[in-house]
Amino acid sequence: MGGLEDALHGDVDGLAKRANAGASSSGAPSIALLLKCLAASRAPSNAQESTIPEAEKETYESVAAERQEDIERATLQELSAMGISHLEDFDWSVRVALGSDKLSGQREPLLVLRLRVADVGGTSREVVVELPKDDLDNVLGTFAKIQQAVVKIKEY
Secondary structure, eight states: OOHHHHHHHHHHHHHHHHHHHTOOOTTOHHHHHHHHHHHHHHSOTTSSOOOSOHHHHHHHHHHHHHTHHHHHHHHHHHHHHHTOEEEEEEEEEEEEEOOOSSOSSOOEEEEEEEEEEEETTSOEEEEEEEEEHHHHHHHHHHHHHHHHHHHHHHHO
16 A cells, blocks of 8 residues: 555544544545545546546545445534434425414414425434415525525526
8 A cells, every 4th residue: 555545544534533523524635535536436437527636546546435435424424413404305285374362363374384304314303384474475585596696606
């Protein structure tokens, strides 16, 4: 094994130790390059430009292939510790509130949104949100602004 290969294996070992301890792995730039190698191995060969020097490319690819399982496991542990969740499923309905303790003839439409959210570890939970029309209009306006920002970012 060469010096670079030993250093990369050491970085992967450090990543695993930090993930088990709940710390961030952002301090090892070689880990980012190893992850890029893993991603490139799953994509068409002409889809990504390499930022790895040609002389070191084979070593990075070799270590990434050898330690793929360790890197993925540590990355999942780190993401799980960060509490990153994703939307698994949703259901919605519109209801009319005919009255409340404040007003007896309110007749206000409500959107009831049920979100099933899963974390990286696979556990899921349900979040229920009730939005009156004014709040729903505000949320939809915010989503429209977010969509416009994403479109601008994609244009660059």
